Amino acid sequence: MSGHVAVLGAGSWGTAFAKILADAGRDVTVWARRQQVAEVLRAQRRNPEYLPDLVLPQRVTATGDAAEAISGAELVVLAVPSQTLRGNLAEWAGHLHPDATLVSLMKGIELGTTKRMSEVIVETAGVAADRVVVVSGPNLAPEIAAEQPAATVVACTDVDRATLVQNAVTTPYFRPYTNDDVxxxxxxxxxxxxxxxxxxxxxxxxxxxxxxxxxxxxxxxxxxxxxxxxxxxxxxxxxxxxxxxxxxxxxxxxxxxxxxxxxxxxxxxxxxxxxxxxxxxxxxxxxxxxxxxxxxxxxxxxxxxxxxxxxxxxxxxxxxxxxxxxxxxxxx
The missing domain is CATH 1.10.1040.10 (N-(1-d-carboxylethyl)-l-norvaline Dehydrogenase; domain 2)
Incomplete structure (x- = not known):
């Protein structure tokens, strides 16, 4: 794998998380549902609709093509609205690397099935549960984008995989703790x-x-x-x-x-x-x-x-x- 990270979703938290990853030393490709958003992100390193004051690091680029973002990615960060996850991931699953770690930023329960987001990921992508890492905590995106001190929890049933993600998102302003209680x-x-x-x-x-x-x-x-x-x-x-x-x-x-x-x-x-x-x-x-x-x-x-x-x-x-x-x- 190339070692780069895909962030699928260009809302406020997806955008702020891309900054965290880049500040921690990773190359990041953000997928935006709307092509014009991807173009502005790529050309101006800004997301005016969600975090207008944030200028993204040089390590961040963007695309409107999810397959392009996912290709070869070691970490695939899912940052779409909870109720759209299943439909989106069904389209994306075929592009995932066989050992990619899937990181869920979503905080919701699926309507109809009452499944948690990690359960939807396992079911839709056909991956083992220990490949799914959940990020949760007090993560107000504008404050993190402004580099105000914050902490979060990185949860996975596989402690080594949780630690891998912990290391990928540790910055002077963002402190992740691991947990096995997904x-x-x-x-x-x-x-x-x-x-x-x-x-x-x-x-x-x-x-x-x-x-x-x-x-x-x-x-x-x-x-x-x-x-x-x-x-x-x-x-x-x-x-x-x-x-x-x-x-x-x-x-x-x-x-x-x-x-x-x-x-x-x-x-x-x-x-x-x-x-x-x-x-x-x-x-x-x-x-x-x-x-x-x-x-x-x-x-x-x-x-x-x-x-x-x-x-x-x-x-x-x-x-x-x-x-x-x-x-x-x-x-x-």
Whole structure:
């Protein structure tokens, strides 16, 4: 293999991750779905739509041809919206090197199948699970692009492969930790999007720090309940991929899911919120899949249930709050 890295997806996190890889000494080819985005990235080293202030390193180039990006790549980083992964990867799988490591940046649960992203990758690409590495944690792309200190978790069932990716993304501003709990890291990343929607809704409704602290802590509790039911290590949820990611997504005004939730909390419809934010937040679709996953395993996830009702069944956020607060009291 040539040793270069392919990043498939030119959104904010894919673009920032390409910078990390280049700063760590790798040659990177970014695939952009739209040819004009690839041309601007290649010619100007900028992605004006997502990270307008970032000038990418010389080691980064771009293409609109996924096969060209993947060819010979040692690491293939997947950074597309969660619900588009299966369709995209089915087209790309034939170009993968037999021992390429597939790195998932996606934080979602697939609708219909309720599969985690690593499960979708294994199934669609026909690769062994120990070839899939999950990156999760408090990874707000604009801050990382600005080289503000950040940490993340690199999770894989194969510790050597996790270490390989760890070494490929270590920079003075980006500190990766390895972990073998893929299930916990993926669930932490997916469910935090749903809790951040709830946090945004509550913020827009004028609720203060007590309410927000309740959502963070009880949101983490329901994430951990589901994780344990699926075989995750409960300690994972106290770390970067659990509490760390949840706090960042809830507390940052620039976080996509929180911002989307704020629009819903001000009375916007799902479509109005999508237009206002110019994109659909991952948590909106994942709320349905996570609710179904929880029900299938007999796990109570009351915040997730109410977010799903607000997003997809038109329930007024005020009624959702009442429903949460009127649940039967129980031990913590």
């Amino acid at each position: 299930i916990g890291c993926e669930l932490g990343g997916a469910v935090k999007n749903v809790i951040a929607l709830a946090y945004g809704i509550a913020t827009a409704m004028g609720f203060g720090h007590n309410t927000r602290a309740m959502l963070v802590t009880r949101g983490l509790a329901e994430t951990a309940r589901l994780g344990v039911a699926l075989g995750a290590d409960p300690l994972t949820f106290a770390g970067l991929a659990g509490m760390g990611d949840l706090v960042a997504s809830c507390s940052s005004p620039s976080a996509r899911n929180r911002t989307f939730g704020e629009h819903l909390g001000r009375g916007a419809t799902l479509e109005e919120a999508r237009v206002a934010t110019r994109q659909t937040a991952e948590g909106v679709k994942s709320a349905l899949a996570i609710r179904d996953l929880a029900r299938a395993h007999g796990v109570e996830m009351p915040i997730t249930e109410q977010v799903e009702l607000v997003c997809h069944e038109g329930v007024d956020p005020r009624r959702a709050v009442q429903a949460l607060m009127s649940r039967t009291t129980k031990p913590e």
